[in-house]
Amino acid sequence: MTEEIQKSGGQAAYRVTDVVNSDDSQQLVQLAKDTFGGVDGIFLNAGIMPNSPLSELKTDEWNSMVDVNIKGVLNGIAAVLPTFTSQKSGHIVTTSSVAGLKAYPGVAVYGATKWAVRNLMEVLRMESAQEGTNIRTATIFLFFLSILYKF
Helix, strand or coil: CHHHHHHCCCCCCCCCCCCCCHHHHHHHHHHHHHHHCCCCEEEECCCCCCCCCHHHCCHHHHHHHHHHHHHHHHHHHHHHHHHHHHHCCEEEEEEEEHHHCCCCCCCHHHHHHHHHHHHHHHHHHHHHHHHCCCEEEEEEEECCHHHHCCC
16 A cells, blocks of 8 residues: 555655554654654554453453554553654544443453543643643544444
């Protein structure tokens, strides 16, 4: 896709990124700065959603969800926040879920991670307003039928 964009006269850069690895997030932001001369926005979209009742005790899945869905967002924020703070502008967009607004059986841990993302973004918005850094936030709440129905 990057090559297609470049061939058609556009600018694009691509880097495989493991959001659980904070260095990867830092390197992604640096790539944007090196390639485009700066960074104005970041879309933190990685997430995983294994479903199971808490009673199944799938703790490995729980830990993976916390790592990707929460720590991945935190790593992205940490990678871009110093730049946005110094330039007094920037936009951080995240993907949450309707499960971050309403509780559903079978997705307790997933929902908890998406509630956390919602809270992180709200607090970041409030702190930015207090600090005068003009960092904007947006959270997209998606709905997946698999939350309610196991296929």
